[in-house]
Amino acid sequence: MAEYPATLKYTKEHEWVDGESPATVGITPYAAEALGDVVFVELPEVGATIEHGTVVGEIESTKSVSELYAPVSGTVTEVNQAVVDDPELVGSAPFEGGWLFKVEVSATGELLTADEYRAHAGV
Amino acid sequence: MTDKKTPLHDEHVALGAHMTEFGGWQMPLRYTSDLAEHRAVRETAGLFDLSHMGDIGVHGPEAAAFLDHALVGAISQVKLLRARYSMICADDGGVLDDLIVYRTGETEYFVVANAANTEVVLDEFRRRAAAFDVEVVPAPSALLAVQGPRAEEILRATDGFEEDPEASGGVTLENLRYYACAPMRFRDEAVVVGRTGYTGEDGFEIWVSPDRAVELWRAVLAAGEPFGLVPAGLSARDSLRLEAGMPLYGHELDTTTTPFEAGMGRVVRLDKETADGEPLAFVGRDALASRKGAQPARVLVGLRGEGRRPARAGYDVVRRTADGDAGAKVGSVTSGVPSPTLGYPVAMAYVTPEVSAEGTELAVDVRGRAEPFVVVPLPFYRRTK
The missing domain is CATH 2.40.30.110 (Aminomethyltransferase beta-barrel domains)
Incomplete structure (x- = not known):
C-alpha cells in the first residue's frame, strides 16, 4: 500500500503537488496503478501558462489514455525529460523520479489533504 | 446483473489482480504489469484463466452434419482429436461469432465460443439443430491456458499432470500437434488438452472440471515458477493476440462484417457437400457466395x-x-x-x-x-x- 505524504496536496483527478516554489506536479500511485504500464506522456511546454482544473497533457498506458489536469495555475518552469524518455517511471516512482513538471504558482484550485485524498480515492 | 465469477476468482484476488468486467464475467485484467506478463509469454510462459469462454457440447449421430450446416467451415472433415477455427454467420453473411471446434469423439464435438456470445451461439445452435439428430448442451468447465515457449516443459513438470497415451492413442505433450487435442490426466481426473491458443506462441489449453480448477492452477504456477511463468491477464492476452494478427470479436468481427472483409475468407467453405455429394446449403451460404470474389467496401x-x-x-x-x-x-x-x-x-x-x-x-x-x-x-x- 502506497504512502501518501501529508506534506503534499492532491486533486480529485489524482494529481499531487508540493508546496515548493516552483511547485512539482505528478500523479498519485492510485492513478498510476489504475493506468497500468505507462508508455507515453505528453506534458505542457516550458513557459506555458496553465490554469488549474484544465487539461494540460495526457498519460497513455498500454490499455488506455487519461488526461492530465493542472492542480494549480501558473507558468511551467521545467518538465521531467526523464519521464518523457522513460514513461514507466510514472508507475514505478510516482512521487519521486516519476514527477511530471514544475510550475511557478499564481493561484491554486481546490486541493485535498492526504487524508481527504485517501478518502476520495478509497485507498 | 452481477458479473459471473470463474472458479479461479479467489485465486486472482489473492494474487492481487486488477479485476475487470469482460463479456459478463469478472476477469483479471493484469496481476502486476501488462508488459511483464506479455513478455513472459513471449520469452517463457504465462498462465491464463479462460473459464469465461463458452463451452458447448455437440453430440449425436448427425453432429458433423449439423456443424457443417450451422458453421461456415467443413467440420465433417475434421479428424478425430483435431480442432478447427471456424465462424457462425447469420443468413446475411454477418459474423455472429468466431469459435474453435474440437472433435473429441466419433460423434462428439465441443465448441468454444466467445464469452459474450455464448448465449447467441447456443440459441442459434438450438434453432439450427431442429432438423438434425443431435444434442446441443452447454458444458461449463474451467479452462486454463499455458502459453509460451516453455509451456510444454512446464506442463511436464506439473505435479499430478500426466499424459494418457492409452486413452489418446499414443498422443503425448511432445507429439500433440498444433490444432489437435487429447485426453490426459490431472491426478484422478480426465482432462482435455488442446494445442491451441490466442497468443502467437506455442501452448496448451486445458479443460478441467470447475471443482479441480484451483488445484490445477496452483500446480501449474508452482511448476512454472522456476521457468519464469507468471499468471497473465486479459490485457496481455489482448496485446499478444493483436501482435499475432488474430481478430477479436466485437473489434475486427461483428454482425455487420463478413469473413471476407476480415481477411478470413479461407474459413468459408462454399464447396462443402452433403453426404450425397450435393452442394451444402449452410446458413449464410447464399449471401457469402455472392460476396466471394467481389471487392469488399472495406x-x-x-x-x-x-x-x-x-x-x-x-x-x-x-x-x-x-x-x-x-x-x-x-x-x-x-x-x-x-x-x-x-x-x-x-x-x-x-x-x-x-x-x-x-x-x-x-x-x-x-x-x-x-x-x-x-x-x-x-x-x-x-x-x-
Whole structure:
C-alpha cells in the first residue's frame, strides 16, 4: 500500500503537488496503478501558462489514455525529460523520479489533504 | 446483473489482480504489469484463466452434419482429436461469432465460443439443430491456458499432470500437434488438452472440471515458477493476440462484417457437400457466395505506427497529406496497442480498398493530431520455431 505524504496536496483527478516554489506536479500511485504500464506522456511546454482544473497533457498506458489536469495555475518552469524518455517511471516512482513538471504558482484550485485524498480515492 | 465469477476468482484476488468486467464475467485484467506478463509469454510462459469462454457440447449421430450446416467451415472433415477455427454467420453473411471446434469423439464435438456470445451461439445452435439428430448442451468447465515457449516443459513438470497415451492413442505433450487435442490426466481426473491458443506462441489449453480448477492452477504456477511463468491477464492476452494478427470479436468481427472483409475468407467453405455429394446449403451460404470474389467496401489491414503514440479502437484512419496533416477519412481503427515485443504502435483497421496496399502511408487521428501509420502485412509478429 502506497504512502501518501501529508506534506503534499492532491486533486480529485489524482494529481499531487508540493508546496515548493516552483511547485512539482505528478500523479498519485492510485492513478498510476489504475493506468497500468505507462508508455507515453505528453506534458505542457516550458513557459506555458496553465490554469488549474484544465487539461494540460495526457498519460497513455498500454490499455488506455487519461488526461492530465493542472492542480494549480501558473507558468511551467521545467518538465521531467526523464519521464518523457522513460514513461514507466510514472508507475514505478510516482512521487519521486516519476514527477511530471514544475510550475511557478499564481493561484491554486481546490486541493485535498492526504487524508481527504485517501478518502476520495478509497485507498 | 452481477458479473459471473470463474472458479479461479479467489485465486486472482489473492494474487492481487486488477479485476475487470469482460463479456459478463469478472476477469483479471493484469496481476502486476501488462508488459511483464506479455513478455513472459513471449520469452517463457504465462498462465491464463479462460473459464469465461463458452463451452458447448455437440453430440449425436448427425453432429458433423449439423456443424457443417450451422458453421461456415467443413467440420465433417475434421479428424478425430483435431480442432478447427471456424465462424457462425447469420443468413446475411454477418459474423455472429468466431469459435474453435474440437472433435473429441466419433460423434462428439465441443465448441468454444466467445464469452459474450455464448448465449447467441447456443440459441442459434438450438434453432439450427431442429432438423438434425443431435444434442446441443452447454458444458461449463474451467479452462486454463499455458502459453509460451516453455509451456510444454512446464506442463511436464506439473505435479499430478500426466499424459494418457492409452486413452489418446499414443498422443503425448511432445507429439500433440498444433490444432489437435487429447485426453490426459490431472491426478484422478480426465482432462482435455488442446494445442491451441490466442497468443502467437506455442501452448496448451486445458479443460478441467470447475471443482479441480484451483488445484490445477496452483500446480501449474508452482511448476512454472522456476521457468519464469507468471499468471497473465486479459490485457496481455489482448496485446499478444493483436501482435499475432488474430481478430477479436466485437473489434475486427461483428454482425455487420463478413469473413471476407476480415481477411478470413479461407474459413468459408462454399464447396462443402452433403453426404450425397450435393452442394451444402449452410446458413449464410447464399449471401457469402455472392460476396466471394467481389471487392469488399472495406478491408482489414495492419498498421505500424511511425511515431510513439498508439492508435486506439474507434479512431479515424485518414489520408496523410504532404505536410503530414490529416486528410480525408478512409477507415477506422478496430484494435491498437503499443506493441511490447516490437517497440512501436501496432493497430488493425478497416480501410477502403484503394489505401489497403502494403506500404501505403496513412495517418490516424489520435485525439486531434495526425499520427503517421503505414500499412503492413499481418501478423505483426510471428514466432521463430
